[in-house]
Amino acid sequence: MDLSEAVACCSPLVAEPLSAEHSVELARVFKAMGDPVRLRLLSLIASHAGGEACVCDLTDVFDLTGATISHHLKVLREAGLISGERRGTWVYYRVRPDLLARLSAVLVPGSAIRDAAVAR
Amino acid sequence: MDLSEAVACCSPLVAEPLSAEHSVELARVFKAMGDPVRLRLLSLIASHAGGEACVCDLTDVFDLTGATISHHLKVLREAGLISGERRGTWVYYRVRPDLLARLSAVLVPGSAIRDAAVAR
DNA sequence: TTAGTACTTAGATGGCTGTCAAGCTAGACG
């Protein structure tokens, strides 16, 4: 099962018990967000001008080696939370707002209505 | 800094870069949700009749010892996601929807407006 | 009080994970 797909079809947590399969996929996404460095990376990328950020912009913020930042970006990428693209020398990352919105919807009841409102 | 407090005052991820302090507190909550068993526990409790569930109801669902379930419930409790109360022989847990709503708001832009709408 | 049920805590253990150093690949520029 694809990750974003799994998240997309999950009902709100309060609506019905999560299936074992869905819980595994959902947990993978939350686990990816369960690290301070990765959360900051996510918000740095999301809030950066143009909606994207170069890895060099991100590395300077932390007191960590490039290898570690690269590792965290990979975790976020494999969770479907960000996507990366090489343009010349640099690699740019951007968040995937659709997945964030779906995650957000899973956390609160009545999300279907709210999602429709957001789509408008 | 209190956990729920930290989550409450976090702006949406896309609005501005998360501070190092906020990211640590937020990550603790997401980390608690980053496990399939804990996610299922959360949804079992949230979707249970009356908004609360006894530990014995939860233990039967999984192929795990009571000690392990107890451990996961403790993690969820320390993250501020659930609260437990003993009534007689049994212990009942319920979710704290306020924290879930705030978490949800952190994930999407324009949450302040949407929160106001939800509150009505 | 004794026995029994419902959790919780403590300790142990195997597996996972965040981090770094070192090495590697991809592109830019002579």
Place this chain on the structure above:
DNA sequence: CGTCTAGCTTGACAGCCATCTAAGTACTAA
């Protein structure tokens, strides 16, 4: 070509974590 910069991968290691067994606590019932 060679060299420089940006980023990724690998391998290693210390610390964390999910799980179990065994023991402890809290309440009920006879």
